[in-house]
Amino acid sequence: MRVDRIRLFVQALCFVFLIYGGLTIFSIGTAIPTMACIYAENRGGSCFLYPFQRFLSMPWAMLFGSAATAFLIYLGTFFLWALVFGKTFCGWICPLGFLQDLITKIREWVGIDGSRFAWKTRDRFQWVKYALLALLILLPMGIGNSLLGLPRFTPDLAVPFCQICPGKPLIPLFEGDLSHLIIDFSSTTKLVLSSLSMLIAGLFLVGGFVKRRYICAFCPMAALLSLFDRIGFVGLKKKGEACTCCGNCFRACPMEIREIAELRDKKHMVTQDCMLCMRCIEVCPENKALTATIIGLPVFSASAEGFLKRQNKTASAGGPFHGETPALQDTATDPESASK
């Protein structure tokens, strides 16, 4: 079975749980490093960013005083989630990620060609997610406190990122809640933010239709999670000597990460945009060139045999050329077992 099919299935399960899980008694807390939007009434767990921004907008005295313990516990929980799962949140769990993948699947099903970022464009906009991250930290701080002697910002700026995040208007839709699809004229700040929100939601849908994982390229959560790329439990390793630079992984990568194919001397391949979807491993035809690891132990490795098997299933329409190939023993194209 193709990894991205399994992934879509897991994503769907997570989506249902995260959006409707609250209808049962379960909830996995509010420090989840993924866009499980807090504006969804029946959520089964919710996005880290909303409370994070709330905490940060407290006056210093409070944040480091009465709320300090709560804040620390909160950060600690986030830290644990991020350490254990890291970017798998993006590839396998995030509702916004899932929606984008779903849109892509629809596009492919209809048969419309997608498009890719020009290399330059992708490289040029990589700072955006860090800028958004910085803003979503600084702006709330400026509400509760005066930063560098500036006057305090208007409370209309509260949870600034949520106000433009595509999660807010889109995710509640799945519970029939249309209330966030509005442009708010009550103040200039709100007017600007809510217009931006609508614009970005539109971009999410249109951009997502044109290009795989369009919004993820700008997501501050990814920036936050990428702090854990090196230390996280889940890893993606490359064995440069086995890589032929065939480019299969780069072409298949939904995040269009060029480094995955082109860097031979780098071992840790969880790059800033990587979402650990494992698609690159699946399409790599060289033995052990790419390997997914959990706490350093290999769990899924690229291999010629596995590649051919999976590809053969995809092509199982058979075609006019051939009957079935007898299954080979796993060692058939693996140098290490061949020499034994």
Add this chain to the structure above:
Amino acid sequence: MKSAIIKKLSAISGKKSPEAAGSPEGSSKGSPEDRVARRLSLHMAMAVREIYDAIAMEKNRPVSMTPFDTLFKNFADAPEKILPTGPRKKIGIYCMAVPEELIYAAGALPVRLCAGSGDAAEAGEALFPDVSCPMVKAATGFTRTGVLPMYRECDLIIIPTTCDWKVKLGELISRHVPVMMLSVPKFKAAESSRRFWYAEIRRLMHALEKVTGKRITRKKLRAAMDMMHKAQQEFRRLQTLRMDDLSLIRGRDAAAVANAWFYMDGADWTLAARNLNEELLERKEKGIGTAPRTAPRILLTGSPVIFPNWKIPDLIENAGGTLTCDELCSSGRLLWDMACIDEPLFDDMLDALADRCLLPCTCPVFTDREDRKTRLFRMIKDYRVEGVVHHVLKGCHPYDMELRPLEAELAAAGVSQLKIETDYSPEDTEPLRTRVEAFVETLKGRRLRMGKSA
């Protein structure tokens, strides 16, 4: 400029240019052209028979080589039987850079025309400068004389602009056959190169559709790619079997198997290769090898080695070495790199094909040798190679250019190497034999010393 356009158009419509020369039968019996043709056909037949006479004396040869032998014997006995018969259009290709899957998907048969006959090189010589690649000379020789009909009967010949010789080959042979040039970008790492190449592959697709009159659909391409994967699976299996401590097949025979892909139908080849692999697997279990375990393991890299030019492989193996693997576009690399079938859309599949032909290719015509170096080191490790033989055809500038830095890198890693500069003619065989024997002896000595110190 104008004539270039005409040629291109005629290429796409599958017609020859108006000045096309007549077939060899057409010219009068005594013309010089005709004499050249007769000479070539005679000499090549002799060379082929000589090869097979020598092979007949060998012991322990896998019997599953038979279908491949039959094919190659046809070069001498029945040139018209080399290609499978049938109504399929035939598309000649000159390099690994052409995605054969596309040709199969268009319902045609790809025929790789890269030639290895010294006699044909002689027949083509007149049109080339003194020091020039014997491969293009031989191809021109065959095309000019029409001694091997397949050089004349292709409905379209696709020449990728890899080395300078191939760049000019198109013009030379377009007198006789319809040619289409495929422009290969030389700097693989740039985005513009990739986009350009994607466009070239699409141009090729349209040309193929025009020539065959058939549309290439997603389904057909999928089937063709699947067929290719089956072949690649057997190919990789063969190469992996050769990693065994025991030499299961002679390097020359392994090269012949790969060479046979040039002319056979893909599915037939896969079947024959599968039988061979089964036999080799059995031999592995029984411990039957083609060389004693003491034979030093040698890797051959460099310019292509194409039937009937078995000079170098034979020299190595007759000197007591075993040719465990090669990094040649005519054999060891031929079917290694695999494209993804599971790309979601037709467009993506074309990109996948394009990538397969360009990105992993270790041909020295590209700007840097990093990929080739990595592949060589990996092969040295996987096959436990003891010595590397560099094969440079006189006039093959790209391989020649890469040789020195590559030699230095391998030497720094402690790899023993031998450089052989030669062409297709058998003239220098004796001096080369002495050098190869000395090299093999050194490797043997090294192994003894290492064995003692270990």
